[in-house]
Amino acid sequence: MSRLSTAELQRLDSAHYLHPFTDFKQLAAKGARVITGAEGVWLIDSDGNRILDGMSGLWCVALGYGRKELADAAYRQMLELPYYNSFFQCAHPPAIELAQRLTEVTPPQFKHVFFTGSGSEANDTMVRLVRRYWQLRGEPARNVIVSRWNGYHGSTVAGASLGGMKPMHEQGGLPIPGIVHINQPYWFEEGGDLSPAEFGLRAARELAAKIEEIGPHRVAAFIGEPVQGAGGVIIPPETYWPEIQRICDHYGILLVSDEVICGFGRTGSWFGCEHFGTRPDLMPIAKGMSSGYLPIGGLMVADRVAQVLIDKGGEFFHGFTYSGHPAACAVSVACLDILRREKVVERVRDELAGYFAAKWRSLADHPLVGETRSLGLLGALELVPAKPSRRFFANRGEVGGACRDLCVANGVISRAVRDTMIVAPPLVITPAEIDELVVRVARALDQTAARVAKQHWA
Numbered sequence: 343m344s345r346l347s348t349a350e351l352q353r354l355d356s357a358h359y360l361h362p363f364t365d366f367k368q369l370a371a372k373g374a375r376v377i378t379g380a381e382g383v384w385l386i387d388s389d390g391n392r393i394l395d396g397m398s399g400l401w402c403v404a405l406g407y408g409r410k411e412l413a414d415a416a417y418r419q420m421l422e423l424p425y426y427n428s429f430f431q432c433a434h435p436p437a438i439e440l441a442q443r444l445t446e447v448t449p450p451q452f453k454h455v456f457f458t459g460s461g462s463e464a465n466d467t468m469v470r471l472v473r474r475y476w477q478l479r480g481e482p483a484r485n486v487i488v489s490r491w492n493g494y495h496g497s498t499v500a501g502a503s504l505g506g507m508k509p510m511h512e513q514g515g516l517p518i519p520g521i522v523h524i525n526q527p528y529w530f531e532e533g534g535d536l537s538p539a540e541f542g543l544r545a546a547r548e549l550a551a552k553i554e555e556i557g558p559h560r561v562a563a564f565i566g567e568p569v570q571g572a573g574g575v576i577i578p579p580e581t582y583w584p585e586i587q588r589i590c591d592h593y594g595i596l597l598v599s600d601e602v603i604c605g606f607g608r609t610g611s612w613f614g615c616e617h618f619g620t621r622p623d624l625m626p627i628a629k630g631m632s633s634g635y636l637p638i639g640g641l642m643v644a645d646r647v648a649q650v651l652i653d654k655g656g657e658f659f660h661g662f663t664y665s666g667h668p669a670a671c672a673v674s675v676a677c678l679d680i681l682r683r684e685k686v687v688e689r690v691r692d693e694l695a696g697y698f699a700a701k702w703r704s705l706a707d708h709p710l711v712g713e714t715r716s717l718g719l720l721g722a723l724e725l726v727p728a729k730p731s732r733r734f735f736a737n738r739g740e741v742g743g744a745c746r747d748l749c750v751a752n753g754v755i756s757r758a759v760r761d762t763m764i765v766a767p768p769l770v771i772t773p774a775e776i777d778e779l780v781v782r783v784a785r786a787l788d789q790t791a792a793r794v795a796k797q798h799w800a
């Protein structure tokens with residue numbers, strides 16, 4: 343690969359490249375940060391700076407960078423069979439092997455998977471498969487899917503409709519028909535005077551109220567992320583998910599646990615639903631499934647749903663050219679092998695989660711921090727103008743954006759969701775690297791506080 347100067351790369355970038363989730367004009371004025379290499383939890387940019395990747399890329403690089411075993415798996419498969427499809431009654435060994443492996447690590451109700459190229463496609467697949475399921479059951483009126491405001495389920499038309507990001511809806515005439523939203527279990531912002539436990543129940547019971555409003559015979563499914571990721575690492579109160587499960591059971595609707603972030607060990611359990619004790623019927627998966635080394639996703643389908651689709655017969659008119667791509671499947675198989683062989687999930691649960699929680703919690707003493715929270719290797723902190731209130735800065739997002747830039751300047755990637763700072767480091771991070779992550783975020787918080795004082799933000 344040619345090594346152009348940073349300035350030259352930035353010039354070509356803004357001349358030709360429309361980035362995802364980016365203000366093009368703003369980026370052209372500023373110039374992209376160009377990442378040229380990475381090793382373990384460390385990124386290297388085009389100026390040679392080493393930055394601790396506190397976000398695992400986009401929540402996906404669970405095994406860290408530079409894993410030769412994953413590269414070898416892709417290389418071997420590409421020489422042997424770089425591509426073939428699974429349409430028209432064909433298959434190939436990597437997809438078959440991965441399907442079987444996935445049923446070993448997912449909860450016992452899952453015996454089948456539908457492969458996709460991404461998490462968004464997994465959610466699109468879910469919408470079509472759920473509606474087909476109810477048609478086959480003789481209840482075609484059940485086509486409404488209930489989701490949550492500020493949830494994230496991807497960027498395709500169906501994914502963004504399931505998501506509850508209002509700015510996304512406004513740009514595309516979304517949501518599509520048959521998708522409705524209830525409020526999120528975000529105690530810090532919306533909990534009012536209720537205790538977290540009381541608030542968790544109230545937020546869950548909005549599902550029952552919504553089902554009654556729509557008509558129980560019209561509701562097909564409920565979807566939620568066990569912990570909302572892109573929405574700001576929103577960890578629901580412990581009362582929330584059991585009540586959601588109870589309501590889904592009561593009305594006989596399908597429960598979809600979007601495990602694209604929480605799956606494959608992020609919370610310290612293999613899947614987020616296992617941590618919160620739900621029994622989903624469908625699980626969209628992606629991201630950690632291949633540690634991000636190649637794009638792949640899938641929809642895990644519980645037996646009671648899959649058996650209806652299989653027994654009733656008839657073609658499911660749905661699929662992607664790259665559903666079950668051989669090289670991506672081979673990488674995912676290798677990724678699952680490493681997760682199991684190195685006991686990565688157990689190590690997150692038994693060692694790293696507690697260590698990270700204690701270190702992260704120490705940031706709660708900072709004058710700018712209104713709350714810290716963590717689960718597994720997911721962390722968030724709320725930036726506030728005055729403690730101990732749960733009031734946000736008037737110009738929401740500005741302080742968070744400043745803090746994010748100062749994090750990068752201090753050599754750590756943390757993402758700002760409005761004024762919530764979030765991290766999700768690789769699951770292979772060491773305790774010493776967790777110390778380093780927290781030290782760097784703390785330094786950025788001090789510098790953010792100095793800037794807040796100078797600019798009289800309140």
Ligand SMILES: *Cc1c(COP(=O)(O)O)cnc(C)c1O
Pocket residue numbers: 459460461462463465494495496497567571572600601602603628629639
């Ligand atoms: C990232 C994400 C998706 C979308 O996955 P893509 O691979 O980006 O399409 C869906 N659901 C959740 C919870 C996600 O975090």
